[in-house]
Amino acid sequence: MKKSSCLLFVSFALLLGWAVGSSLSDRFYDHWINRFQTHDAVVGAGDRLAALHALRTGDTNQVAECLEVQLDSQIMALGAMLRNVPVASRPAEAVRLLARLRDYRAVHPRKTGRPEFDNGVAAVLSLAGPNGQP
Helix, strand or coil, X not given: CHHHHHHHHHHHHHHHHHHHHHHHHHHHHHHHHHHHHHHHHHHHHHHXXXXXXXXXXXXXXXXXXXXXXXXXXXXXXXXXXXXXXXXHHCCXXXXXXXXXXHHXXXXXXXXXXXXXXXXXXXXXXXXXXXXXCC
């Protein structure tokens, strides 16, 4: 009898712990995702507003700079996602895109004035093999 009540108590405690942990985890995850999406939307809208304003005032150099900044950010984000993926498992479309980005940067080089950032972008672009293959 004592053994079965102990087993019942442990089972109940585990079930309760799972329920509470799952609930708290879901709340934290939802909150984190919401903050990330809000931040991403704010930054994206601000970038697009700056580009549109420059475009409408005829400042094509500023438009190009806005787009280059956005491109660098996306290159770094893509690199962060691919860096820990084994070469053979990297999505082919991502590797082909990196090759196209690398070719674009070869024709239109860009320096931000921050060597560590520029080196990071170059490192990500080097994840594409010589022919756009991993």
